[in-house]
Amino acid sequence: MEPSRTGKAEDGKSNVRAVERALDILLCFTTESDLPMTEIAERVGLHKSTVHRMLATLEDKGFLERDRSSERYRLGMRIWELSAHRSRSGDPAVICLPEMERLRDTLGETVSLYVRDGSERIRIQAVQSNQAIRRVAPVGVRLPLYVGASSKVLIAFAEPGLAAQMMASEALPQGFDPQSFREQLEEIRRLGYATSMEEREPGAAALSAPVFDRSGRLAAALSVSGPAARFTPSIIREQSALVVQSATRMGAMLPG
Structure with a gap:
């Protein structure tokens, strides 16, 4: 007797669900x-x-x-094998790295590159400051879009409608002021960069500029961050032009 169509559909759904669960487990290791x-x-x-x-x-x-001694799990070699075969020809994390290192050497602070993924931003590349007191920026970290200099850049220069969509989200924290945020976005578009002072993390400050590819599409947000005691508002204003120039050079290297 042949299995019923209903049975085939149920088996298919079960197989898909098993794949989803396996991927959910692997995604636990993004943080x-x-x-x-x-x-x-x-x-x-x-x-x-x-x-x-x-x-x-x-x-x-x-x-x-x-790890059999601690009974803890970590990513295995198959993950790195797959990653090694990923095409890097147009990867901003690879293309922009030399310019990020040059900017770090010029400004002395940690430099990061972010892209938007849905309602979050992901740090896809980072060059750590060489100073003893510094911001440590691990690659792969996901952060919310409603706070931070890079988040504001990724919204301000994104396609129309993203800001309204983000501000209608139920995930926004209590006390979030949509009107103030809209005003900040307008100012960011006028200046061409964004700043943040202890918005997401106490004692930290950041400056971010948009990276547009050769077709004019927003590809990433370039960010420079450091301790607020050293990376002060006046220093951020002085260095904003250098960060914008670096972001422009990065964009010129990215395919459209």
């Missing part, structure tokens, strides 16, 4: 380098026994590795 099984289960909202089976499969295929 952490290693995690115990219990925390992974909490993050993906699945029973421990289900997560245990999926972790065993991912480990068997090489996508995860398990």
Whole structure:
């Protein structure tokens, strides 16, 4: 007897759901380098026994590795093998790195590159300051779009409608002022750069400029950040032209 069409559809949905769960587990490692099984289960909202089976499969295929002494999981070599074969020909994180290093050497502060992904921004490249007291910017971190210099750049120079969509989100924190934010966006478009002083993190300041590719499309946000005690508003204003110029040079290297 042939299986019913309903049975085939249910099997297909089950297979897709299994793939989604496996990917959800792997995505847990976008913010952490290693995690115990219990925390992974909490993050993906699945029973421990289900997560245990999926972790065993991912480990068997090489996508995860398990530290048997601590029973914590981390990304396996298969992930890095896949990454090595990813095309880098138009990758801003690779193309812009030399200019980011030059800017870091000129200004002495940490330089980062961000792109927007939905309602978040992702740091895709970073060059750390060489100073003893500095902002440490790990690559791959996701941050909200409603706060920070780079976030404001990614909204101010994005396609029309993104700002309104973002400000209608239920994820905005209590006390968020849409009118003040709109005024900031207008000022950023006029100046060509954005600043933030201890908006997202106490004691930190940042300056950000848009990176447009050769077709004029917003490709990324270039950011320079440092301790607020050293990276003061007056210094930020003095250095804004250098950051804008670096962002322009980066854009000229990116394909349209």
